[in-house]
Amino acid sequence: MMIEHVAIWVRDLEKMKDYYVNFFGAVSNQKYINPVTSFESYFLSFETGSRLEIMTKPGIPANANDTVVMQHEGLIHLAFGIGDREAVDKKAVELKAEGYPILRGPRTTGDGYYEFETLDPENNRIEVTEIKPNH
Structure with missing residues (x-):
């Protein structure tokens, strides 16, 4: 599935x-x-x-997620695996240069992923992470 x-x-x-x-x-x-x-x-x-x-569609309410600290129940982010650590670093630099905030990272998380967090143009949370073998 x-x-x-x-x-x-x-x-x-x-x-x-x-x-x-x-x-x-x-x-x-x-x-x-x-x-x-x-x-x-x-x-x-x-x-x-x-x-x-x-x-x-007209009439859809605005996104209620706080863009910095507070989050809400439900779907909270999209994660994109883009390659190795160097690719993650390059994407962070590229997005920051285009004016998109880097909320955290790049960093290694407690579960061993190398990633950073950002926001898309409408403040949806995006994670950009290395692609780990066998995942």
Whole structure:
């Protein structure tokens, strides 16, 4: 069994698509638009086959997660494995140079992962981690 995709409500569909395409190598499908409900979405596919659906529609409440300290129950972050420690460091430098905050790291966590935490353009938490063998 596998997770087929994860979905995120967003305000700026195009900005979010560009973020995941430009920084994480996603490939986007053609935008889906439902003119009756004003629902719009993209499916973003990644090299490993995983997919992220980003969706927008008028009237969706704002993200309630505190961007620094407080978190809430439920899905809390997306984690991207991008290679070795050097790749993690390079991605942290790249995102920081583009104005995205680095919340923690790069660092080695208690369970042995080398990673950093950041936020996407709409303050969804992202972890960028090394890919560990056999995981």
